[in-house]
Amino acid sequence: MLFHLTDRILDYEPGRSIRACKVTSRLETYWRETPSGMSMPRPLVLETLCQAGAWLVMLQTDLVRRAALLSVGEVRFIRDVRPGDVLVADATVEASSDEMAVLSGQVSVDSHPVMTASDLMCALIEPAELDDPEITRRQLAARTDRLRTAEPVSGRPG
Secondary structure: OOOOOOOEEEEEEOOOEEEEEEEOOOOOOOOEEEOOEEEOOHHHHHHHHHHHHHHHHHHHOOOOOEEEEEEEEEEEEOOOOOOOOEEEEEEEEEEEOOOEEEEEEEEEEOOEEEEEEEEEEEEEEOHHHOOOHHHHHHHHHHHHHHHHOOOOOOOOOO
8 A cells, every 4th residue: 555544443343344543644745735724635535444445355354355446436525634633434345245345434533524435346356466465464463453452442543
């Protein structure tokens, strides 16, 4: 993944849903100046949700498959994301087969939706086509370390 827009996987239910978060920082290079201040480009907010969905597919297939976005049915941007916001991406599998998955979900800040999307059509491909498998394993371990501990998992990063 060129942009890493998921820092931690907070919770997931294999084959059904995932909750992941991204803590934004003013130091990141993607911010755009708008009349109301710095904001995250909207395509990257959508990418945050898509990356959460990709991690869900990799978790449920034991890193054998990965979701690659093919099309977006509908997306609605509700408000801008600002430096310092903590994005929480909730993705749900609407349909899936061995070759494809359809996802929907939303990205929220402080429990308020900033973007919703539906009918995200994804091809399921071998992860090695996009990234080195060992790097993917390390990234997954870093994002799920909290799931392997006794800490409670909630919608807010710890």
